[in-house]
Amino acid sequence: MSEQATSTDPEDEVVRICRDLIRIDTTNYGPDVAGPGEAEAADYVAAQLREVGLEPQLFESEPGRVSVVVRIPGQDRERGGLCLHGHLDVVPANAEDWSVPPFEAVEKDGCIWGRGAVDMKDMDAMILANVRRMARDGVVPPRDLLVIFFADEEAGGDLGSHFLVKEHPELFDGITEAISEVGGYSVTVPTPEGGQQRAYLLQTQEKGIAWLTLTAQGRAGHGSVPNDDNAIVHLAEALTRIAAHKWPREFIVSVRELLDRLSEITGTAYSDEDLDELVGHLGGAEGFVRGTLQDTANVTMLDAGYKHNVIPQHAEARVDCRYLPGHEEDLLATIRELAGDRVEVRVEHSDIAIDAPFEGDLVEAMTAALTTEDPGAEILPYCLSGGTDNKALSLLGITGYGFAPLRLPADIDFAPMFHGIDEKVPVESLRFGTRVLARLIDTC
DSSP: OOOOOOOOOHHHHHHHHHHHHHTSOOBOOOTTOOOSHHHHHHHHHHHHHHHTTOOOEEEEEETTEEEEEEEEOOSBTTSOEEEEEEEOOBOOOOGGGOSSOTTSOOEETTEEESTTTTTTHHHHHHHHHHHHHHHHHTOOOSBOEEEEEESOGGGTSTTTHHHHHHHOGGGGTTEEEEEESSTTEEEEEEOTTSOEEEEEEEEEEEOEEEEEEEEEEOOOEETTSOOSOOHHHHHHHHHHHHHHOOOOOOOOHHHHHHHHHHHHHHTOOOOSSOOHHHHHTTGGGHHHHHTTSSOEEEEEEEEEOSSTTEEOSEEEEEEEEEEOTTOHHHHHHHHHHHHOTTEEEEEEEEEOOEEOOSOSHHHHHHHHHHHHHSTTOEEEEEEESSOOTHHHHHTTTOEEEEOOOBOOOTTOOOGGGTTSSSOEEEHHHHHHHHHHHHHHHHHO
């Protein structure tokens, strides 16, 4: 499974480790389906840590759901520590949809392709390469460094980050801040002079999560007989109302600051009602930003019926809702009203919205690490429309940021590859991110 380790240079190791991890199929189908992949990936990570003299701990919440933890003591044990964390699981990939096999880590066109290349085995590899470097070179970080590779993030983290926070909170003693996935990647935007400016999106906020099941009940019957109590129809009407609903816009702090600073860089004016041109400058990241302008509700799964000529008595749909800070109760009330009396709304999983300040020593250190490697770059705050394991850590008072640093080519459509098809990460972006992360953890 593992490629031959021929170099201990972190920039070479990050490529090897990323490919090794992608080749381990860690698909997470949900809490009731545990494959061998997550445990295999955890064993791989643990072996890589032990090889350089570290002593990781493995925590198995349920069979096959394994998280890896190692703590590196810092120079100042009294100072609040930093948690550097990633997740080892990935969302499913239908190989027929891909142009390359999703679990072979094909390297072509200067990129590593495969499920997890973007979310988030690229960052896992950057973390692991840097921790191995520190152990080999005897680097002692300025403060305690808690390194965790979580299981189960893609199903909400109940068997990963939330499990550790609830059952083993002592692991996080003294930890005050955390960094993880999604933020830190670059976008290239136009300037008024006709040039281009690279900007890095540093994630400071996350929307909350509400994963819902909508169930409609009706009268079963023969497909040839008129039926005015059809469960599928009841459900379809509810979903149509939900899809047509216009959620009101609200500009939270990070979104407003992102838009204002982007307007200054590009010279593009905008209003709260008309910002299409402005956010269009963000390329593939536009969707993530649009997702933070209001609450959202997207239908993701349907299940109804079992034979062509039988009207079923019930039908179900799954809806992925994401809400802005403070909106959870209003969102659920709105969904229930839109669903109507014939459809039951059940919350399957929920998690909080989180907020971190775009200021302070850690933000300054992340900014310095990026601009040292990429002089002249702009650093912009943004809110993540999805969610990360920082939600669980926030329950212990840990302030979390999204910072997986990648300097990307201007023409790569990066953000849509999260949970998308043909994920790929440029090799040079991995090398860049490894250098940036080294500067950060060695100095902050």
